[in-house]
Amino acid sequence: MMNKSPDRKSRFRGVLLGTAVGDSIGLPAEGLPPGRAARLFPGRWRQRLFLGSGMISDDTDHTVFVAQSLLAHPASPSAFQRRLAWCLRLWLLSLPAGIGFGTLRAILRLWIGIPPNRSGVYSAGNGPAMRTAPIGAFFAERADMLDAYVESSTRLTHSDPKALTGALVVARLVAWCVRETLVDRPDPQVFLELLRSAGDDREWQTLVDSVAEAGSMNLSVEALAGSLDLSRGVTGYIYHTIPVVAYSWYRHFGDFERTLTAVMDCGGDTDTTGAIAGALAGAVVGDEGIPRDWVSGLRDWPRSPRLLLRIADRLDQTIEGIAEVEPQIQHAGPVQQPGPVRYAWPILILRNLFLLVLVLLHGFRRLAPPY
Secondary structure, three states: OOOOOOOHHHHHHHHHHHHHHHHHHHHHHOOEOHHHHHHHOOOOOOOOOEOOEEOOOHHHHHHHHHHHHHHHOOOOHHHHHHHHHHHHHHHHHOOOOOOOHHHHHHHHHHHOOOOHHHOOEOOOEOHHHHOOHHHHHHOOOOHHHHHHHHHHHHHHHEOOHHHHHHHHHHHHHHHHHHHHOOOOOOOHHHHHHHHHHOOOOHHHHHHHHHHHHHHHOOOOHHHHHHHOOOOOOEOOEHHHHHHHHHHHHHHOOOOHHHHHHHHHOOOEOHHHHHHHHHHHHHHHHOHHHOOHHHHHOEOOOOOOHHHHHHHHHHHHHHHHHHHHHHHHHHHHOOOOOOOOOOOOHHHHHHHHHHHHHHHHHHHHHOOOOOO
């Protein structure tokens, strides 16, 4: 548990590093029901992809793309969307080991010339929610910009309004943590109102009612998942993922390990639920609140923990620069910002081929006992 409130830079670091940690821990168990996952991976959750270490998947990749696109275009949602579109186009060429079907279709639409503002497909997958946390941190003080950027990110790949609702929940929860420097668990009614404000459709409001009931009865996260008919695992449907992850964030507020453990104990899409839960919990505890062995167990390159921290620091630096010039911006002209962080991205094809081999080996391992 936390002893002091992390500063803004630490919370930014917690968002990006927490995403990667949750992603890397959950990746080997992705798609498994909770019982089978517990038998194949007994004991405390930790990285187990390769020799006790872990690597990131598409969840962290997309989060990096969003953060870098924010650094490139911190004042134009449309320019941000265009850069993010090119990140996704080139990402597909790097042969990623995992990619959602909705996201794949949207990227193919981008490649055939459909513009980014019309490339999204009608899907309510988890893609928009898994990458939206940096937007919440960056625009914690600007609700209008937050909503505009989340919509730009979401519509790029997913046009179903449910996808936007889920993405807004994640971004707004992160913004709340950063803006209010939350340390103690907030009032439940404020939490529930934030959830309700993200979408007005009946299905979403019913899900928020379920979260409220679970909280009033002090149910476990697994019990909530069971009440939503997710006893075999949390699926890739955004209206399954977000209530479970948000409830775990609230129930285990301020405890990074318990938040992630409760989510991943539910099974299913564990890399994505772990990534989103890690971002939310990281926004509360900062990078210092993430278990050290979970950070050291993340061994990846070039999108390494060090790179993630550099990007987080650059985001914080960019906000600081904007705040300093904002009173004079109408006289100063365009604001010069440091821009995206450079790294050795061309090596990603070889890295992704290695990850693909590891994923295939894990797939074969699942054919063997214990069942």
